[in-house]
Amino acid sequence: MKIVDIGSNLGNKAFRADLGAVLERALEAGVAAIVATGISVPGSRHAWEIAEARRARAPKIFSTAGIHPHHASTFGADAVVALRELCARPEVVAVGECGLDFDRNFSPRADQLRCFEAQLELAAELEKPVFLHERAAHVEFTKILERHRPKLARAVVHCFTGEAEALARYLDLDLHIGITGWICDERRGTHLVDLVRRIPADRLMIETDAPYILPRDMRPKPESHRNEPMYLPHVLKTVARARGESEGALARSSTETAKAFFAVDV
Ligand SMILES: [Zn+2]
Numbered sequence: 001m002k003i004v005d006i007g008s009n010l011g012n013k014a015f016r017a018d019l020g021a022v023l024e025r026a027l028e029a030g031v032a033a034i035v036a037t038g039i040s041v042p043g044s045r046h047a048w049e050i051a052e053a054r055r056a057r058a059p060k061i062f063s064t065a066g067i068h069p070h071h072a073s074t075f076g077a078d079a080v081v082a083l084r085e086l087c088a089r090p091e092v093v094a095v096g097e098c099g100l101d102f103d104r105n106f107s108p109r110a111d112q113l114r115c116f117e118a119q120l121e122l123a124a125e126l127e128k129p130v131f132l133h134e135r136a137a138h139v140e141f142t143k144i145l146e147r148h149r150p151k152l153a154r155a156v157v158h159c160f161t162g163e164a165e166a167l168a169r170y171l172d173l174d175l176h177i178g179i180t181g182w183i184c185d186e187r188r189g190t191h192l193v194d195l196v197r198r199i200p201a202d203r204l205m206i207e208t209d210a211p212y213i214l215p216r217d218m219r220p221k222p223e224s225h226r227n228e229p230m231y232l233p234h235v236l237k238t239v240a241r242a243r244g245e246s247e248g249a250l251a252r253s254s255t256e257t258a259k260a261f262f263a264v265d266v
Pocket of ligand 1: 097132133134158159
């Protein structure tokens, strides 16, 4: 089995002490490639450094370059210059993560909107895929994407946690969907068990969003609350069961989808 974790925060301080061991465990679990998420200019540089340092070793590491809505208040003209420069590096496979998060509003909404649109423009200019984040902002997010979608190559709504209406709208907009261990959460993710059936195989990818979103139903429960890419097979199993298909079939289709989406070889 060969699977791709399309979103993992490998640059997070939770992995600072033992990233090498984390990646070895991921490889043993069948994770052939990981896309390290960039969440700020320094964070994106760090994600790229991890990818670059691991070049030619397994699992393959790629990265994204972008500014998460939580960090949108740090955004300025120099940020676009820095992101454009990072995007020229071969390990950087997408712009993002970028989007809107009106759940926590760590950055003011006006800053989030400006920062998001600038990154969509950058992705269009560079003809790169976009790695999108949306939380509690479905209406505004959709409005912006409707305007930009025709100019974008490919775009994935990562860690989709929304309702049926949002999913239908995103599929209409020809977006890809990333599913995390949120689907394993019996308190707030059970609606996804039904919804993942509606995602065409060539638009569905899987991710851990590690170190966040440790699947709640893992038994035995990992001692640490830290999520890791090695738990991606648990997400795969849950999504496959929900879709009524084999783990092997979903592993193959989600890997092919990720390879085509990020234009990488795995
Ligand atoms: Zn996110």
